[in-house]
Amino acid sequence: MTDNASDTPKANSQGQAMWGGRFSAKPAELMQAINVSIGFDKRLWAQDLAGSRAHARMLMNQGVITSSDGEEILGGLAKIEDEIATGTFPFRDEYEDIHMNVEARLRELIGATAGRLHTARSRNDQVAVDFRLWVRDAADRSAAQLETIQRALLAQAETHADTLMPGFTHLQPAQPVTFGHHLMAYVEMFGRDASRFRDARARMNECPLGAAALAGSPFPIDRHQTAAALGFDRPTANSLDSVSSRDFALEALSAAAITATHLSRLAEEIVLWTTPMFGFIKLTDAFTTGSSIMPQKKNPDAAELIRAKVGRIMGSLTTLTIVMKGLPLAYSKDMQEDKVPTFEAFDALELSLLAMAGMIADLTPNTENMAKAAGAGFSTATDLADWLVRSLNMPFRDAHHVTGSAVKAAETLGLDLSDLTLEQFQAIEPRITDDVYAVLTPAASAASRMSYGGTAPAQVRAQIARWKEALA
Numbered sequence: 001m002t003d004n005a006s007d008t009p010k011a012n013s014q015g016q017a018m019w020g021g022r023f024s025a026k027p028a029e030l031m032q033a034i035n036v037s038i039g040f041d042k043r044l045w046a047q048d049l050a051g052s053r054a055h056a057r058m059l060m061n062q063g064v065i066t067s068s069d070g071e072e073i074l075g076g077l078a079k080i081e082d083e084i085a086t087g088t089f090p091f092r093d094e095y096e097d098i099h100m101n102v103e104a105r106l107r108e109l110i111g112a113t114a115g116r117l118h119t120a121r122s123r124n125d126q127v128a129v130d131f132r133l134w135v136r137d138a139a140d141r142s143a144a145q146l147e148t149i150q151r152a153l154l155a156q157a158e159t160h161a162d163t164l165m166p167g168f169t170h171l172q173p174a175q176p177v178t179f180g181h182h183l184m185a186y187v188e189m190f191g192r193d194a195s196r197f198r199d200a201r202a203r204m205n206e207c208p209l210g211a212a213a214l215a216g217s218p219f220p221i222d223r224h225q226t227a228a229a230l231g232f233d234r235p236t237a238n239s240l241d242s243v244s245s246r247d248f249a250l251e252a253l254s255a256a257a258i259t260a261t262h263l264s265r266l267a268e269e270i271v272l273w274t275t276p277m278f279g280f281i282k283l284t285d286a287f288t289t290g291s292s293i294m295p296q297k298k299n300p301d302a303a304e305l306i307r308a309k310v311g312r313i314m315g316s317l318t319t320l321t322i323v324m325k326g327l328p329l330a331y332s333k334d335m336q337e338d339k340v341p342t343f344e345a346f347d348a349l350e351l352s353l354l355a356m357a358g359m360i361a362d363l364t365p366n367t368e369n370m371a372k373a374a375g376a377g378f379s380t381a382t383d384l385a386d387w388l389v390r391s392l393n394m395p396f397r398d399a400h401h402v403t404g405s406a407v408k409a410a411e412t413l414g415l416d417l418s419d420l421t422l423e424q425f426q427a428i429e430p431r432i433t434d435d436v437y438a439v440l441t442p443a444a445s446a447a448s449r450m451s452y453g454g455t456a457p458a459q460v461r462a463q464i465a466r467w468k469e470a471l472a
Contacts (some may be wrong), residue, residue, distance in 0.1 A: 035333075037097045040340050044098050045084050047133040049077055051126060051209055052102065054229035056117055064219050065116045073117050076110040077102075099126050120221045122213035124243040124331045129209040131339060133230065135252050136204055138346040139197040142256065145353035146194040147471055150187050152360040154464055154471075157183040161460040164442050165280065165370040166379055173377030176442035179365055181455040184463050189262045191467070196255035204248035207232035211242035214330035244330040246320065246338050253317040253342060256349045260310040263352050267303040270359060274300045279369040287359045302355045309348040316341035374442040378407045378417055383439040383448065392431050402429045 053074060060070035080102055083089035095101045100123075106114040157180035167177035207227035210217060216239040223235035236242040273280035283300060291297035319341040323334050381403050388399035405428045410417050418440040425432040438444060450456045453463065 035096060036093045037336050037339070038091055038093060038095065038101055040343065041098045041127075042091055042101070043343060044127075044130040044134055044339075045089075045102070046081075047130040047137075048098050048102055048126070049081050050133065050230060051129045051226075052077055052117060054226045055121055055209060057229065058222050058225045059116075059119060061225065062220050062222055064119055064221065069113050069116050072110050072113050073106070076106045076114065079109055080105055097123070097127075098130070099123050120212065120217040120219040121209065122211075122243070124213050125208050125211040128211070128243050129207060129230065131246075131342075132204055132208065132248055135249050135342065136201055138342075139201045139204075139252050139255070142259065142346070142349060142353065143194040143197040143201075145350065145357070146190045146197070146259065149353060149357045149360065150190050150194075150467065150471060152357050153183045153187045153190075154467055156180075156360060156363070156365075157187070157460065158464050160365060160367075161457045161464065163365060163367050163370060164374040164446060166373045166376060167455070173373070173379045175382055175455075176374040176379050176445045177449075177455040178446055178457060178460055179367075179370060180457070180460045180464070181446075183360075184460060184467075186262065186266050187463075187467055190259070191470075193255065193259040193262060196258065197252070200248070200251040200255050202233075203251065205231075205233045206236045207234070208236045208242035210235060211239035214240055214243055240330045244327070244332075244335075246324055246335060249338055249342050250317070250320055250324070253313075253320060253345055256345050257310075257314045257317045260313040260349060260352065263356055264307045264310040266356065267306040270303040270363070271300050271307070274298075274303075278373075279366055280373070281363045281365050283359060283364075284362050287355070287362050302359055306352045306355055309352050312348045313345045316345035371442065374446075375416065375418075378410065379442060380417055380440045380445050381407050383445045384417060384436065386448075387436055387439045388429070388432075391433075391435065392429075 056065075056070050056073045056077070059065045060067050065073075080089065083105075089101075089105065091101055092104070095104045103114060103118065106117065159180075160183070161178060161180035163179040164176055165179045165182060166173045167175045167182070207223065207230055209226045209230070210221050210223035227233070227235045270281070270283075272278050274283060283298075283302075285298075287300070287302040288298045289301045291299065320338055323337050327334055384406060385396065385399040385403040388394045388402055389396050392399075394402070406417060406420065406425065409424060409428065410420055413420075418437060422432070422434060425436060439448065446455050447457065450459060453459065
């Protein structure tokens, strides 16, 4: 069915057939420019069509509209879906947003019957459900992509559960650890990140559709039906809250920002590890770039860009927080500004997650350099102190003092702790025996850390097995 003059109002000179009845003059061009959102909210088309289908079926089931009208509406929505999917849908600025573009096109396709679709709903609850569906999908994707990174880390950690490297505090050599243990730290971080997205999803999984403009609807609608049809656990319980809250997006953005900080920390380490000064890992050409002037360069640009994208993601969280902080209930047009920062944040996060998973799988450790660095900076000093406590029953603070004296002596002589002679050790503490040398190697140091969650290879493998089972 197509429009005709007898049953369908045409778009007036303002191009605002949907709400223009109250107005006698067209909006200023600047008003149109600042008001229109179709340029970015057309990304919600799939969610908008899903919400409209659920609403139409509910209206039919409740007898609010006839079955014939409902089926005509559903047929028109199917045609619109085909048009958008094939790139032939006529997105038009004069219809402001995705909701009015869909409704206007539906009217062109089926005529006046299209106007019945908006019974018992408002653009306020319409955008609330569309946006909630989009953010829910984004949270699901992020959690899944984080698990992909975890699996890539687990594969590397399993291969390198015994590979020695220095552990750092203050970016100074602290104690020997294994590369597998270091990577498993990020498995834990990304696991918490994924759980934050799942937690946020559980809280956002309530359906605002049917709240209408702000007060609910006088029609006999079934909000539980539309909630179930769209995969929500339940309908939202307060119509004002339904259309005016965006904390679901704020919580998802908060989870994204925390995830981004973890990505940035790992990216920073990759940047450091690929430098000749560290020389801990190599990346292939797939995740590096060259220089326009220095032919020897191989730059870890993917890691650097991940590190930079944190600012965009954190900025999006701040943007939406500031948009929402002073709004009275219920809906205000300010909330149109909720989508761009959220879209941008999750675009940046998705790209960063995919790139990080690729880099982790791509990197190759230089085990020789790592092992050499693992013993630098007197990294087994704590092992000496622990040996003094265990073997000589020395209070730890006394053992700490004796070990500090041994480090000072070795540093003065340009030696490692393990290079000091027994006589040199005994000049500091006469009760030290030859047994002390057994604990002064990086391998022995790492292997001794058998406490739960420690860096001992056996503990690393136990944690790998735990996570492989959890991700299975």
